Amino acid sequence: MVRHRSIPGGLARSVVASAAILAAAPAFAQDSPQTTLPPVTVEPPRQQRVTAPRAPQRSAARTTRAPRVRTTPPATAPVASDLARGPALTVLTVQQAIRDIQQTPGGVALVPAEAYKNSTVANTIKDILDYVPGVFAQPKWGDDTRLSIRGSGLSRNFHLRGVQLYMDGIPINTSDGYGDFQEIDPTAYKYVAVYKGANALQFGANALGGAINFVTPTGRDPFPNGVSADLGGFGFRRLQGNVGGANGPWDGFITASTQAAEGFRDHSFGQATRISGNVGYQFSPDFETRFYLNANEVRQRIPGSVTKTSALTSPEAAAPINVINDWQRNIDTVRIANKSTIRLDNTIIDFGAFGVDRHLMHPIFQWLDYRFKDYGGFAKVTDERMIGGFRNRFVAGFNILNGTIDARQFANIGGFKGAPTSSLLQSPENYSAYAENSFYVVPNVALIAGTQYLFAVRDQRVNFSTNGDVNGRSTFSLWSPKVGAIWDVDPTWQVFGNISRSAEVPSFGESVAPNFFNPTFPNIPFFLIKPQIATTYEIGTRGRRPDFTWELAGYRANIRDELQCQYSSFGNCNVTNLDRTIHQGIEAGVGAAVFRNVFVAASAPDKIWLNLAYTFNDFRFDNDRTFGNNQLPGAPRHYLRAELLYKHPTGFYAGPNLEWVPESYYVDSANTLKTEPYALLGFKAGVDNGGTFSFYLEARNLTNKTYIASASVIDRANPASPLFEPGTGRAIYVGAKARW
Incomplete structure (x- = not known):
């Protein structure tokens, strides 16, 4: 029986309150037009209204100095386009x-909110990243998603790693490295930046997959006020509202959403x-500070993984043990932070601090009651100047992410x-410092060199355990160098390449006791988990023309000590x-107007616009003593996402889309058991002209295809292995949004 609980009152009332006061907030103009080459992003289905941003107004009662007029000679002046900030x-x-x-x-990729928020249900991270090549994101149930970038975290059957x-800029992952998606609200962001692999150096690039940064608007952004409602398949419903504005040196923004869904599967x-929300204050045109607050209250049943036969013949069925013991993942989170920025003639300094309190209530094979308290700080310096007549860009900084985990487990009885x-009391520590310099040997070619140093600690103290847990402490000291080059062939076209290293430290949740630590038998491999080290070679190109955008990259990562799940029991x-x-693989993205002037010649x-994202994955063992050159399990070899939209200048759009995995992939290292290939057809239509109102209708899995969306991995599988997560059936979603 599915056990329903009412939506918690405290946060839900805040949503209603936010929506109620929207009409009182002022409107602001939109961002100025794009004038430089971006990384490839999916063109949104609307024609964005573009006006110059309005400068923040100062109160008449407050006197401020005028912005400095920079009179530095051209030989030493910074490149204004790269140091420009505002509003x-x-x-x-x-x-x-x-x-x-x-x-x-x-x-790298940048996905603006308009590329997904107004034309899809925007319910999971998959909706955000669907058209970013190299990213494989498949929802399992609720918000939980199997996310992998360039084969990262393939062995993680639960939560996120890699x-x-x-x-x-504030960590969502815990201080020992694991992450969840329940705290991601796709309706809340103005853009999402994806940094693949060691290209995430500024965040502490210690993961093969890189970093994703979700950025919320401020009160100085255009259209800071809005309200939206969404309804759809399997009982999905959501109400969202946001309000913001600026008054003199002050600005503020807050967004809130409340949603619920019955779920496609039983017990989901x-x-x-x-x-x-955030509140900012400008002490002067060159000094601003901003305070952030984020809070989440999530209650989610877990249907669990099932056998391949069950997934393909009874996709709605939950794993019996999940129903009997009422498996759940419930999270309460409060995150506070401050970030300040100082702008000098040639330099921008960003610095801040944060604290996170997270409570995980997680009845699974045992009843997990974990309290995470994470805290840290960061600083970054970006310097742009001419040196000896050559442009130079220098970036350096440090990050601290520490915490404590009060990890308590109990028997799960129904x-x-x-x-x-x-x-257990677990104390992870992470200290990273980085520096990168870009020297333009000619005006359009930069040679880049950088490095990052990470010192990490994983310390565990056992207060009480019947699970075989032991005391232990491990430390890691890791360097990650990087060299690369960028060639701006013309203002709309870049070619790039790099050789970089990433280093990934294991989290406490990588294993069951006692193999994480090496307190007694440091020379026995079973008791020693080492960091995962990857050296990646990458080359590619990206560009944007009026009716054609592209991204093409090829990479190869040689990995030592990859963290891999070799045995699985209860997840x-x-x-x-x-x-x-x-x-190794190929990542290709294309956006193109295949036809123009179909009915309107103006x-x-x-x-008729084509969006396409294709990923080729070749992940394999390299002369392994046990598995030879077998394929690594857990990711499709080919993955294609495409849509063909008719787009009218009034903002109307309509067209079909396709998700295609043409070849099954293995779920075990022995390469004995596979998923099944699938193709999903969808359709969406709507109106979004960049103005006040937008509307969408989206149909997913129109043929009601039964398929396997994601799978856990194991060393050796058999037909009875419960490793498979069935995908959702046919569903229709509708939504309407207003903004001003």
Whole structure:
């Protein structure tokens, strides 16, 4: 029986309150037009109204000095386009963020909210990243998603590893490295930046998959006020509202949403209430500080993994043990932070601090009651100047992410806490420092060199345990160098390449005791988990023309000691280090107007627009003693996402879309058991002209295809192995949004 619980009152009331006061807030103009080359992003289905941003007004009662007039001679002047900030110093606009990540000689992408928020249900991280090549994101149930970038975290059958998540630069992942998606609210962000692999150096690039940063608007952004409602398949419903504005040196923004869904599968009911907000103050045109608040309350049933036969013949059925013991994942989170920015003649300094309190209530094979308290700080210096007549860009900084985990486990008796089984105090620490310099040997070619140093600690103290947990402490000291180059062939076209290293430290949840630590037998491999080290070679190109955008990258990562699940029981892994593995692939993205002037021949004609993202994955063992050159399990070899939209200049759009996995992939290292290939057809239509109102209708899995969306991995599988997550059936969603 599915056990429903009402939406929690405290956060839900805040959503209603936010929506009620929207009419009182002022409107602001939109970002200025794009003038420089961006990384490839999916063109949104609307024609964005573009006006110049309005400068923040100062109160008549407050006197401030005028902005400095920089009179530095051209030989030493900074490149204004790259140091430009505003209207908020602490938060980049979409175009400023594009210019910023454009300095990266590798795979990056920026997804503006308009590319997904107004034309899809925007319910999971998959909706955000669907058209970013190299990213494989498949929802399992509720918000939980199997996310992998360039084969990261393939062995993680639960939670997330291998990709670092940030909200406004503040870590979402815990201090020992694991992450969840329940705190992600796709309705809350103005853009999402994806840094693949060691291209995430500025965040502490210690993960093969890189980093994803979710950025919320400020009160100085255009259209800070809005309200939206969404309804759809399997009982999905959501109400969202946001309000913001600026008054003199002050600005503020808050967004809140509450949603619930019955779920496609049995025992998959979930509900969530989320709030994000910030308040900024400008001491002067060159000094701003901003305070952030984020809170989440999530309650989610877990249907669990099942056998391949069950997934393909009874996709709605939950795993019996999940129903009997009422498996759940419930999270309460409060995150506070401050970020300040100082702008000097040639330099921008960003610095801040944060604290996170997270409570995980997680009845599974045992009843997990974990309290995470994470805290840290960061500082970054960006310097742009001419040196000896050559342009030079220098970036350096440090990050601190520490915490404590009060990890308590109890017997799970029908979804209720039973007798205690363990009590652990875990103390992870992470200190990273980085520096990168870009020297333009000619005006359009930059040579780039950088490095990052990470010192990490994993310390565990056992208060009580019947699970075999032991005391232990491990330390890691890791360097990650990087060299690369960027060639701006013309203002709309870049070619890039790099050789970089990433280093990934294991989390406490990588294994069951006692193999994480080496307190007694440091020379026995079973008792020693080493960091995962990857050296990646990458080359590619990206560009944007009026009717054609593209991204094409090829990479090869040679990995030592890849963290891999070699045994699974009730979702837990005994993780070991593989000897050597190879991850290589091709990432291709295209956006093109295949037809113009179909019915409208004008300066702004109608178009038939193709969006396409293709990923080729070749992940394999490298002469392994046990598995030879077998394929690594857990990711499809080919993955294609495409849509063909008719787009009218009035903002109307309509067209089909396709998700295609043409070849099954293995779920075990022995390569004995596979998933099944699938193709999903969808359709969406709506109106979004960049104005006040937008509307969408989206149909997913029109043929009601039964398929396997994601799978856990194991060393050796058999037909009875419960490793498969069935995908959802046919569903229709509708939504309407207003903004001003």
